Amino acid sequence: MNILRRYTRQTLRVNRRRTLFTCMGIIISVAMITAVSVFSTSFLDYLKRKAIFETGDWELAYSELSPQEIELIKTDNRVAELFSADDLGYAELAGGQNEFKPYWFVRALDDEGFANLGIQLITGRLPENENELLISEHVGYNGGVEFQLGQTVTLQLGERILSEDPDHPLNQSNPFDPEQPEMIVKTTERSYTVVGVMKRSELEYRWAPGYTAFTKQAETTALENPVFYLKFKNASQAPQKNFPQLESKLYPNFAVNENVLRFSGPFWDNTYFFMVASAATLTLIIILTGSIFLIYNAFAISLAERSRQFGLLASIGATARQKFWCVVQEGLMIALIAVPIGLFAGWCGMAVTLKIVNPMLQSMNFISADVPLEPVISLSAVGLTVVCSVVMILLSCWLPALRAARMTPIQAIRQSQDIKLKRHHLWLGRGVRKVIGLEGELALKNIQRSGRKAWSTILSLAVSLILFTSVSSILTMMIQAVGLTYQDELSDAWVTDYSSRSLIEQKDSFEEIRQLDSVASAQRITITYAVMDTANLPLDSAWDTINDPYPVILFALDDQTYAQILAENHVEAAAMHSSSKEMLHGIVLNRYRSEISENGQRRYFDIPYFNTLPDELTLHIGDAGEVLTVKPLALAAQMDLYSQDIQYSGQLSILIPASDLEVILTEAEGSRTYNDKLYLRAKKGRQEAMVKQIDEIGKQNLTHSFSYYSPVQNQKDEKTLLIVVSIFVYGFITLICLVCLVNVINTISTNMELRRKEFAMLRSVGMAEKQFNRMIRLESIFYGLAAAVIGIPISVVLIHLLHYNLMSGSFLFSFDMPWMMILGGSLILILMVMAMMNYATHKIRRESIIETLKEEN
Template structure:
């Protein structure tokens, strides 16, 4: 260690407080980067495990492969494991099932690898070992009239589901619910049946990958790899050793080379590996990742840079002394780099440890709550990889280097005379400290002195303002990113906001009475009873959605035919919905008042562009009317019948519970039951549906209770599983992103307090001088308050425009996949304005309180603080 480095090391030891503050700031920065990396890896791990439990562990599936093709797939270098499966088909469940929407057994074959990869959990007995053995789902025991026992022989006529009116090639699968007619009767038949006999050897939990609305209870047999032939092929689900974007091209090439006609990908699971075949989504992910990493690095640089900038300002006399005894520019510059090296040597390991331990402790406390609130089968586990630690360490090293570079250059330029005069920090020329006469006349002499003080200490003033600007940009950027992420997740989901749908298939007194009784069931927490009819309206081309203007051939004499879905809600639901939208519900329910709420914002998937789009369904305004009509077909001719004119009372982007978000050229309008009944009374032949949507604390029990009520004129559709998955995704995203906001906020506040308190500490002699010439405590406090205001105003003037620019860049990145209008987070911006002045004021008051009681004479004698 050379003499300059020894002197630098000794200076760090002598200035323990400043050194400790710098180390703590650097540790926080490193911990932030580490925490974000660890949090991201841990959440991706959770998503992967949840998806594997729900849909099986596989990456690529080759369908209908024979033995030769199977051997080729297994021989691939990137193949880690192959599980075999075969959907045998459906057989009728004996007796009359308690759940009339599940009349089938669904027979699926798996091999030993498949039992593991598809999470088949045995409750009693064992798994099948031969092709004539079978395990049954525990759910069957609750619904079958025949009691199945382990050891029983089961003879099934297995076939394919077919419904009248459909082509034979459109056979129905487990993802398609039971097809019923208007009387609630099953209209399906089984075709291509084949008799097979099995011995029941075990009972399994109902598989997670069995949809709640599927018509068949899953029973699983065994597929022997040796029995695979061209006449009896299987599906091969492949787990890859290396999951990368190259897998799509490799799988397609293999399929083409060996005449495999159908290849599918586990898109949901691959997404959580960061792998997708959609270029738009790639661009979105990488551009967002780049912006967020840049925000983190800039925030970290700001935090550490401030510490080193203030350090150089404080060490100016020390560096001048080194210059006076012959230290070169290079030696002075390297002294700052050496200081950064020592700080990093201590801070980086501690920061890595703090980030990992902090996330681990967080998981320990929130895991139980998350699992209970989000119905997760798995908990968050701490995932720390060498790659994430090395990445965090590398970013931290680069951050410290960038943070020390400018102070190091500044240090190299400090001469002995400048250091003694302190001319590099204090500007004494008249031009440098000139202020407007308005400041003194409007705000008083204290404000004028405060502004001159800031101008005199221009570098410290700039460092503090820079710290505030970075904090503003950090907070607003992350808040906007959070909103964008949650909105993107919302747009990509199906919008299922209910657990059970009860749809009336036949308008009878019995069915209406049952629909009135169901909401009173014990586990029902919320409900909406709605009626729907589909009408039309001709809309002028100037008012149609912008996207529709691109297809002029759809216009009829300058108008576009809109599909109008008229929804009537029961009175309690309508009242709640109207209040949510922000209008008086009485305006909708007044006698003869033909008014409606129009849901003018829609989301749809643009398959040509490969993106999700949110747009205005129609360019209308409150007070405009729609002339609704419907067409009655008489033979081959359609007769247009005017129905009603409805005035728009309010516009909203909030859908009522259970409403389907339609695509372009359609509009949902919500009316009162009085308006709706007037329509149906006048036009009795219009098709109408009555639907009850339920939210319930126990969907399975609620469905059983509905079935016990009886009645064949309505259809029950349980979508709790789908809703649960959507809620999990959205809520987990909120936990992740709001946790990130909290972290950023705390770091920003710490950064501001550190910068301002250090700056105030370096101004002790200045404050002592002002007090020595007669400045009263009241005037002194007034001066400090004005300084706080100047800091805040200057920071907002720079911070808000920069934040808007970064937010717009994030919006452009997201728009590659999720297209919606850019809007500023006004509420977050208001919070920032309030917070900036509150934090700056608190930091100034805190710092002043620490030096208030110091003796004026002793403070004036101090050469360096």
């Protein structure tokens, strides 16, 4: 075995070029496997670090423990860290403007608590003693009370109870209800100096009645209402009931930091873990399948080149087992070189990629600006990468090793497994000769005779073409899909505010937004829903089978906007309001808009509802089906309104004055289901500035009834996400194609090297340089055409399937086969093979014919 090991090492040294190309293919494959492992591990690590940043680095929390129970936890060898917080109680917030958060809630922390409870300091510093206080910025923008650093705050801290139930103190999980009287009892006066401001604590429930503030635990004072936070040495132990003695305290005095644990492994909440693991596994299967196939070709070529050598080994007594392990050892020796380099290259590549995409992901708030996505790899990930890489190499060389083991001396000398000709090859060659000439016949016979080596080259080229066209098509479809979402945006943002249920009351937030210097114009539009009786209406013939009742959307406009619509439709302003409460005056948008999409472009066509203006429309509104009569003032085909719902609702749209609808909704019980929005258009180039200003107004809103949406920001995020996806996808396809390219170069260069005597013989019988070059070019074309014949049908089927599965369910653009991309990819393959064959034969052309014929390959 030592002799064969030395023989294998010597073979690798002698065939440096083949060894180099094989190593390059394995390095790229291992780098891709490493990149998948690094990205998966890094993404889970990011999610965990983000959860720790927001909620703290702890796993379990207990409250109301006795000294014996506390000692039980402290002495448990599974607990890595234990720290505490002391709930000092509630105090009234003087001047607070949020009726649902009228209190302070003060907690005292030790040093570990400040470090591990997710406190995000904005300005100032952390408290250093029990007389200093760290407050939340939420007090200012939500509570309406501003504090300065250094300001002294005196609080009457105590327990919060309901007047009707004084025996059960309330906590932060119990929201404040203005209709249930509360009081604070057992108060103690304490004075604090404000030393810092932090972001709102994620430990504070959204419905919590108190603004959380932190002070330092007094070293000499016993804890009043302690909460103990635990961190385990192994996170997998956290979900278990580790302390049976505390089982009675699990509810409600027990908490689990699910945000951290769900990203610590599959033992808690395996949704995220298996989501990432499934995506990584699918990617690894694709990489391993392609890499095994391509690296297998390298070993198959090596076996074909050395078949006579294995025959000689068999003739001098080498057993089948020895020949088998000779090929396997070759694979393992190459792995010793290629796998470490591939690990390093994959790590560096993913580190650079994450550095590039980090700012993009942060700009669209896909990842937190405070917690960057950093490259991380664990020992288990390294081990998995090494195992996958070694398995990939062993599987690649397994079949060639079996063929080497079964090879007899006679088979090796005759090379009957490598060179085969069949009957149909003869007449096919003669037919090609008549059309193209002798050079074409020789080129075709060279491919036919090469057998496995030719098929290895053809399949490698076909795989490259399939990957290039299918992945490029996916990205093209994604760009078309995103492009569809960009069209026909009628407003730059819209805002909702349910602080008031009135349709005509001037809401403070709406008025403040209207006055922004970035806002060009605004329309307040309220939507409510009804159904219409269709009997005896002058409907267009297209609606012969219309449903009865038919759905209707009522759009209530402010009087100013409604007056403009009346003027556009040549209706007198005096007709705006009806004299009867039982009847509304309205304008009917007389069209049903249908859309079709072709080649990523939307086209619309309109179908009218009515042939003539109806006298009146009978509607039923609300849960009780309250009857509402609308007198149409005009049939409009188009109007300049900012709401997407009006233009593309797919239902009959009726525009009415908001002041009239207000009366109807007030009197009709159960009919107050509506959407009240302010639609905005920004001044030119001020869209992003407007969104930022609206966001600031939202932070100052005290009722949690305010929200906004910006299609401009959404489009920007989608474009950025598309760029990020393109980086990863094109990086993946580039690496896969590099593996294919390396394999093709290895195949062709080795094939050309093995045919040196053949080329010398052709030149010796008078083949001119021009004829030789033409033969090589035709052989390159045949390789490319054969790859295209295999790759194009598979690519077409895959592209159809991708379009059907990924796009047809959500988007309506028609299928457009990317023939130019497919034909361009095929042409690139032919040119690539031609360039490689010319390069491989360049040195051979300058060799001496006699010396080449004398060599024994």
